[in-house]
Amino acid sequence: MEKLIRFNLNGKETEVTIDPTLTLLWVLRDQFGLTGTKYGCGIGVCGACTILVDDNAVRSCTYQVSDVMDRKVVTIEGLASNGELHPVQKAFIKKDALQCGYCTPGMIMNATSLLLSNPEPTRQEVIDAMQENLCRCGAHIRIIEAIQLAGQDMKKGK
Amino acid sequence: MKKRSKNPELATTKSRLDLKRRDFFTLLGGGVVVYLSSRNPSELLALPLIQRREVPEDFNAFLTIYEDGTVICHVGKIEMGQGPITSLPQQVADELDVSIESIKMVMGDTATCSYDAGTWGSLTTREYSHYLRAACAEARAVLIQLAAEHLKISPDNAKVKDGVIFDASNPEKKISYGWLTKGERIERSMDEKPKVKDHTQFYYVGQSLLHADSRLKVSGEAKYTADIPMEGRVYAKVLRPPSHHVELKTVDYSEAEKITGAQVVRDGNLIAVLHKFPDVAERALGTIKAEYTVDENKVDDHSIFNHLLTATGDTREREKAGDLEAGEAQADLIVESEFHDGYKAHAPIEPHAAMAKWEGEKVTVWASCQSPFGAQDQIAQELEMALEDVRVISPFVGGGFGGKIYHPQVMEVVKIARLVNLPVLLAYTREEEFFMDFFRSAAVIQIRSGITEKGLISLWDYKHYFFEARGSDTIYNVPNKLTTSYVARRGSPVQPLPTGAWRAPGANSNTFARESHIDIMAAKADIDPVEFRLRNLVDEKMIAVIEALKAKFGYTPAKGPSGRGIGMACGTDAGTWVAVMVEVKVDIETGNVQAIKAVVSQDMGMCVNPQGSIIQAEGCVTMGMGYALSEDIEFKGGNVISSNFDNYQLPLFSWTPEVIDTVILDRMDEPPQGGGEPAIICMGGALANAIFDACGARLYQMPMTPERVLAGIKLAKG
Numbered sequence: 076m077e078k079l080i081r082f083n084l085n086g087k088e089t090e091v092t093i094d095p096t097l098t099l100l101w102v103l104r105d106q107f108g109l110t111g112t113k114y115g116c117g118i119g120v121c122g123a124c125t126i127l128v129d130d131n132a133v134r135s136c137t138y139q140v141s142d143v144m145d146r147k148v149v150t151i152e153g154l155a156s157n158g159e160l161h162p163v164q165k166a167f168i169k170k171d172a173l174q175c176g177y178c179t180p181g182m183i184m185n186a187t188s189l190l191l192s193n194p195e196p197t198r199q200e201v202i203d204a205m206q207e208n209l210c211r212c213g214a215h216i217r218i219i220e221a222i223q224l225a226g227q228d229m230k231k232g233k
Numbered sequence: 234m235k236k237r238s239k240n241p242e243l244a245t246t247k248s249r250l251d252l253k254r255r256d257f258f259t260l261l262g263g264g265v266v267v268y269l270s271s272r273n274p275s276e277l278l279a280l281p282l283i284q285r286r287e288v289p290e291d292f293n294a295f296l297t298i299y300e301d302g303t304v305i306c307h308v309g310k311i312e313m314g315q316g317p318i319t320s321l322p323q324q325v326a327d328e329l330d331v332s333i334e335s336i337k338m339v340m341g342d343t344a345t346c347s348y349d350a351g352t353w354g355s356l357t358t359r360e361y362s363h364y365l366r367a368a369c370a371e372a373r374a375v376l377i378q379l380a381a382e383h384l385k386i387s388p389d390n391a392k393v394k395d396g397v398i399f400d401a402s403n404p405e406k407k408i409s410y411g412w413l414t415k416g417e418r419i420e421r422s423m424d425e426k427p428k429v430k431d432h433t434q435f436y437y438v439g440q441s442l443l444h445a446d447s448r449l450k451v452s453g454e455a456k457y458t459a460d461i462p463m464e465g466r467v468y469a470k471v472l473r474p475p476s477h478h479v480e481l482k483t484v485d486y487s488e489a490e491k492i493t494g495a496q497v498v499r500d501g502n503l504i505a506v507l508h509k510f511p512d513v514a515e516r517a518l519g520t521i522k523a524e525y526t527v528d529e530n531k532v533d534d535h536s537i538f539n540h541l542l543t544a545t546g547d548t549r550e551r552e553k554a555g556d557l558e559a560g561e562a563q564a565d566l567i568v569e570s571e572f573h574d575g576y577k578a579h580a581p582i583e584p585h586a587a588m589a590k591w592e593g594e595k596v597t598v599w600a601s602c603q604s605p606f607g608a609q610d611q612i613a614q615e616l617e618m619a620l621e622d623v624r625v626i627s628p629f630v631g632g633g634f635g636g637k638i639y640h641p642q643v644m645e646v647v648k649i650a651r652l653v654n655l656p657v658l659l660a661y662t663r664e665e666e667f668f669m670d671f672f673r674s675a676a677v678i679q680i681r682s683g684i685t686e687k688g689l690i691s692l693w694d695y696k697h698y699f700f701e702a703r704g705s706d707t708i709y710n711v712p713n714k715l716t717t718s719y720v721a722r723r724g725s726p727v728q729p730l731p732t733g734a735w736r737a738p739g740a741n742s743n744t745f746a747r748e749s750h751i752d753i754m755a756a757k758a759d760i761d762p763v764e765f766r767l768r769n770l771v772d773e774k775m776i777a778v779i780e781a782l783k784a785k786f787g788y789t790p791a792k793g794p795s796g797r798g799i800g801m802a803c804g805t806d807a808g809t810w811v812a813v814m815v816e817v818k819v820d821i822e823t824g825n826v827q828a829i830k831a832v833v834s835q836d837m838g839m840c841v842n843p844q845g846s847i848i849q850a851e852g853c854v855t856m857g858m859g860y861a862l863s864e865d866i867e868f869k870g871g872n873v874i875s876s877n878f879d880n881y882q883l884p885l886f887s888w889t890p891e892v893i894d895t896v897i898l899d900r901m902d903e904p905p906q907g908g909g910e911p912a913i914i915c916m917g918g919a920l921a922n923a924i925f926d927a928c929g930a931r932l933y934q935m936p937m938t939p940e941r942v943l944a945g946i947k948l949a950k951g
Contacts (some may be wrong), residue, residue, distance in 0.1 A: 097512050180451075213851060223691070
């Protein structure tokens, strides 16, 4: 029943022997202690559990752990490098683009994926990309600004 | 100065739940403990009955000051995004004369924090901070006394900067708070309470500060309940009935017990499956066969309004003035309307969660909860435990909006964990979160009003059915008026679903009704709706807020419907005067409503953190679009059909107006009022009026879905 799953997690080659059908979200949280990735809906419609798999934003609540075999997984904990926050994280702080903060990791991961494919998105492009991420506190207007700011900062090499 | 004695009167009213004062100080450890003695009992009446545990007189300790100058501020309030982790230190720093960087907040822990009934009602600043500030002012005075004794100077000559007390005429004579408090517990208080500072003496209060916790939140380090690491923890999945109105008849969980590693536990009708993997616990839960009685209640989200109108209950008359018949006689025009509003979920993105860990007779619970002390009370009462054997900690809370005042998951997990010798985490699924919610009530409002030839309101007869009176005040200057509340009789609930607090719950439905009706009257009287409001207002604060709103928005008068898609609403909530104006585009082919611009204007008294208040107002605008335009709980009897975000529509990024501006009137010399809720009350009315202004469609029911907008357009074209 159990299977050896190998993947790259936040820059490190990782392996775990586990029931391969378990949900990736819970494996990340419970086996690896990466609790920055949140449960919100369990059906992939709120975005709180968003992570990067091979640089694409995916919903970890809809993935089985075996789906990431030999792939590259980045969670919110893997975004900063050597203690320095990623420009998207910095921009969320600068724009005060959060309240309760529970949706924030998913927002940041989704935005990071957007900026990898489209470094300078327009407001509308940000909205289109973020449409499936839910925030209940109503931080949307600041999140849009933060993502555009992050794009500009990344271009300037900040 | 003397050592404070316990007030005997209060002592006798306290129950066995009373945490021993000594124990409390033991928990706090070293450092200065400041006692507070004065608290206005009338403010306690604002709290729900169960929460009036005790006046926090004897042990309302807020502060500990360590040798290195670190000020630990222990507050029973919780942080759920509304910002006290930022705004409370601003006040502490100013009252104590310490740097804000030296303050560390410890929040929501019943073992170490000063008692607080719960974080709700926009009360943190307008109520709680008074006691916190007074505690700080007293601590400062006590420390100055101690410093003066040590330095052999007059306390009147002492000054404080960054936690260092010095002689004003000889600054070299100085001593720090931390040095004074080192290794000592100084139980002193001031007989004469020092005054808190006024607005001219503030440094931090009034400054816009960014969220103090954002570094933790953007990095994923912030710990919410389900994130607390715990060796050997198992997940619990609880068997839920299909309806709130049914009883369990038979249950067979033999299949679940066969699953490797799964354990089924039962405490009465509370049946749960435990497993270290939530997926497996969920699978095992799915194998349980349960039979229930039939739900006889047939009320659904369509028939609910007729149900409310025809239900038996009591009436309460409020705001009675003048003579309704005389008001009718003076009227040139009589306007009657009826408004409906469906159930709304809280839907925080973090569902309710709690983890319990028993150690002998003691239990520690981490809970996503707005009321850790309330949860502690509940556990102690239900399980007949001593209060000190129950510790509840609310870590960061991922949104509450009133929904986490209720914490059924806490009792469930405490009971489950008691049956097994393991730490247990019960984290609701989204489906459970919807089912277990205490919804914002469904609502019906009927208004009959009269307008004189001069465009003055002569009659206001307001009836609201079986939901909160909050926000049902007339607010306009009407000589002949009556507000009638239809209320359920004790033991005979009328609302078929569990209902409760929400972000300014009833005020949203009441303000939608009143402000829509005001617009209807303005249109019938051929008067610009903003001008109509001002003509009928005498409340100077409300008038000032509307004038500021007009100026910020750049509003020019026009009779509705003007085609511009501009609408406003105003009211008072949580002590704050608030008005919102929105501009929308209505797609007359699809009925879709898109907000373009929103402006919030509020008089909230002293504003501690303008940035935080602006963010709350923006949140109100955005969240408010949800209840106004799309959110509606689908249900039949006690079966909650709305179950997840694919069938309960929250506001989306595409709904975000390009501009949300907030004006906060400068009232720094007045007491602070609420900021978390007020602006949201206006969103239903402002959007309804903007839709009317855009296309002539008058909507009487929330949410104002595209279908309802299209029906309204059709009716307007008549």
